[in-house]
Amino acid sequence: MGKLFKVIPVLLIITLLIGCGSNLSTYKIDFSEYEKQPTDSKEDKQDKQDPIRLAISSVLSPTDTIIYYRKIANFIGKKLKRPAILIQRRSYNEISNLMINGGADIALLPTGAYITYRENGGFEGIATQERFGSPYYYGYIVASVESGFSTIDDLEGKDVAFYDPSSYSGYLFVEEELENLGEDIKSFFGRHVYTYSHERSLSAVLNNTVDAAAVNSLVFETMERENPKEVKILKIIGKSMPLGTGPVVIRSNLAKEEKEMIKASFLTMHEQDSMKIALQGLYIDRFIPFDSEYYEVLYEMDK
Known part of the structure; x- marks a missing residue:
């Protein structure tokens, strides 16, 4: 019996080793995961920027135009040196609530949505779309x-x-x-x-x-x-009656420097060769400075 008890631990060890050996062929440790872990260096903290979020609810077919809106989002992100996210919503209420509640930083807001929700606060106009040679539509x-x-x-x-x-x-x-x-x-x-x-x-x-x-x-x-x-x-x-085309709005509590950079980016976008195809695809001639008078014709409807 004494010899048997001595053999059993040896057999158990051999069994465990064989079992581990069979798993080692299928299980791999990915040490690269450790390389992705955040560090406390100042340089890494500066590189980690929150994304800039651009929301749209297109009057044109979103399926056909989504690629052009992505180009606009990426253009703005590049100017700010931040990653860009494009958010698409179907209804005007959804996109308006995004801006009001801080769920987006920039929006190409439909005119009706701007007029309905402008008194709620949370966003402000910086530009207006000029299409077919005019900032107005019907x-x-x-x-x-x-x-x-x-x-x-x-x-x-x-x-x-x-x-x-x-x-x-x-x-x-x-x-x-x-x-x-x-x-x-x-x-x-x-x-x-x-x-x-x-x-x-x-x-x-x-x-x-x-x-x-x-x-x-x-x-x-x-x-x-x-x-x-x-x-x-x-x-x-x-x-x-005629009224202004959909305005570009930004979140009111964005940093002043970022607001100015975003505004300048939209107003000069038509001058950039890399953006001309995107604007043409959306039938936008250019973005012009925002003017609240474009939307005053509907003041009585803003209740």
């Missing part, structure tokens, strides 16, 4: 030529597509127009839907899914250039 009510509609009055009881409940061109100006006629937008139409895309709203008219749609004039003009045959079967039966 809201259009569009129907098919064959419909026989000629004014908004003809749409009573009809089905209509809207962009977003906070969109000026895609909803608010229609609401205002009906209020002037003593009508309520919620009961005037037979049915209304939100598409969250001006292009989808136009497609809904072209496909006879709805009788009419409220859309951004910039999107309509873009379609005129790209698909003139489709636009020929559409007609504009209503038009809003």
Whole structure:
């Protein structure tokens, strides 16, 4: 028995070694992980910069234009020597709340969203987009030529597509127009839907899914250039007052130096050869200095 007890520990050791040996062939220690650990040096701390966050809710197709917006985000990040993150949101409320709550540092804010939320604070305008030679745009009510509609009055009881409940061109100006006629937008139409895309709203008219749609004039003009045959079967039966295109806004509590760098970057972007293709892809001629007067035409709607 004494010899047996002496043999057992030896067998256990051999067994453990064999078991460990079988695992060693599949398990590897990656010592490079230790090289990635942060150090306390001042140089490393300076290299670790928080990303600059640019938020968008594009009036144009986000699928087709996302690459151009990424170029803008990267351009700004490079100027600030910080990594850049592009944040995309579908609705105007989402992108506005990002700016109000500090979830983004910069936003290409839709006009309706700026007017609706500007009194909430948290952000300020630094630039405005100039498109097709103008800093202004319109809201259009569009129907098919064959419909026989000629004014908004003809749409009573009809089905209509809207962009977003906070969109000026895609909803608010229609609401205002009906209020002037003593009508309520919620009961005037037979049915209304939100598409969250001006292009989808136009497609809904072209496909006879709805009788009419409220859309951004910039999107309509873009379609005129790209698909003139489709636009020929559409007609504009209503038009809003002119107002400024979507402003570029920044978080109010950013450092003053960063604010100035961001503002200068947008205002000189059209002068950079590396950015011309991106701006052309977004149909932006250039960014011009922000002026609150571009948006005062809708002051009464800001409640």
